[in-house]
Amino acid sequence: MTQAEEIAGPPPAQEDSTVRGWSGVAVLAAATFTVVTAEMLPVGLLTPMGAALQVSEGRAGLSLTITGVVAAIAAPLLTSALGRFDRRRVFGWLLAVVALGNLGAAWSPNFGVLAAARVLVGIGMGGVWAMAAAMAVRLVPVKSAGPATALVFSGVAVASVLGIPAGAFLGALAGWRVAFLATAALAVLVLLAVAAVLPRMTAGQAVSLGGVLRLFGYPQVRTGLLIVAFLVTGHFAAYTYVRPVLERVSGAGPATIGTLLLVYGIAGVIGNFVAGNAVVRAPRATLIVLSTVLALTVLALPALGGSLVVAGTLMAIWGLTYGGVSISSLTWVVASAPRFREGASALLTSIFNAAIAVGALVGGLAADVVDVTSAMWLGGVLAAAALLTAALGPAPVDGRVRDS
Template identity: 40%
Template structure:
């Protein structure tokens, strides 16, 4: 209790914009190759998560299920992600973190191989649960591991490298899966994902140094971390920002199609603009998080929320739609690095538990945002879903600003 009190007191008297002190715990020499290997791991895991979205029809036909049932292959990874991150962090309190990260990547490789050879849908679904555990655990641990690979005042830039894997996977996985699935078959695509996983695994084994666990172990630490008021406000802000985003993002296609005279090529362009803007936002977030975190905490949620509101009001104009989607994508692309860097400032002694809570919050936000957005789209229209999502994102930014002042 005395440690927690001292930590909270120190945080409350230091601005969040300031990088941690130069003598904060960390290595003498940055292991940037190890950081890159974590980004490669994130790319492999997230790309594997999204692959079924582009392969539902052939998977359903081959395994004798409906496309709706096959779609649960994506849902399964998200659901397990709500508990997977905190579970991995708490259940392995004393294991070298290099071993944990390598083990989780190995689990993803095994999952993809099992999916590729699965003769029945049940085995395939169980294999995807393994992937969900690997993704949530890897992402939850990435903040604490990265913090031990680079100096404290370069953590934002390092997390940008890690999250670049997330951005690239989001942009490339679905179209690549569709093209390769048509050429080679869906099972070969998953074998290919397993091969990429082996490459990531090899790089991790070659570049990641031994990383000792940080903080007190166990589920009790996770609960005590979540109970800290400033951390609780941060987790609430994640649910509001990401939930608001996914209330609209999940229904981008019907929203785009509501614009008059949108051709398939225009639709593809709008989606590409969003993906590229998200990638650019992630790249910009690292330096901003290291030097001007307070500005980023306000700018990113505002960009998301204001863009969604503007789209709901004036998205019928294609030029406006492209501009708004660009700002929206850039804002959301900055969110993962922004949240992770902020959490490292307010809970530097609980990075592993904080990472698990962030993952659980994001997965919860995806589930709630998509569900509430769907209800709004079906009952009152896609514009209202965008308005509600935009207001939620901006409210999340206000909550984060309140947490920053605390």
């Protein structure tokens, strides 16, 4: 086997070009939405979670860090270890693990139990996110591989911008534990849809861990991953603590914060599709714009967010910007290594989730050691670092990699 074959894994197969095939892609998108919602659910629930478990908001934010770290480790390992198994069955197992983790979080009497439950969520989420795109391209004709991948990763974007406000609303209405129970139920429903809609998907040659890691040898891939590391770390350093910041700066209550997060979410869905169209034509320019606007918005919120109108406007801009990050980063990395879609997807998943974990961690340290609004300043600085990386680093050109 050549090195290229080892990295790339099995070529996409035209297994189903019918409505059933696209239905399967939609189910995969629902799966990514579910697992990323489960990962990010604590963001909108930090205040009541911390109060119930008698821990600080910074420590409660570690529930996001734990899941991100586990997912970052699990993504490449599971892609390699489970590559030869029927993907439909593997997906069912992973969604069951996510459901169990959310049930454990809902029941948790203390932070230790919550942490253990979040480990389970990280395992399931890392595997689902890493495998979904590669599965999608096997359900549709080769010419539709790009749109299928975009649809699957739209689940990530929509979860990032709608899952959190939905959890916050449900938490405000019925309590934070009910939000975790609802997410567990959603995971079970998607599991049933996977069993009903997806065909058996036997794997070919598994992608080795070494093959995935060798993608770091592509300079455009390294640049894209570094942009993701800065941008996502900065976003989550700030966004993990957006609820206590809004409470302090604007005096908003739970219902108002839920509304502001919903505004953020709606804007983010729009941003996903706007950026998806732009990044294909101009990946560097798109990520420069996203990084610039995100940096300015995050820095402005603690200074100008005393007015609810201004806070709402800034949250809408923030959502519009961050909504485009997942599809833009995926497009950059895949265009940098177009023959190695599965390995690139696993590597991006690992870095993305490591950045989520580090962002929640450093944001929590800033919130506990300095002040909760300092998490916003940290986020703005890291987004500026992403801007510099996007502007100065090597970028994919016309979807091709210039090997060096």
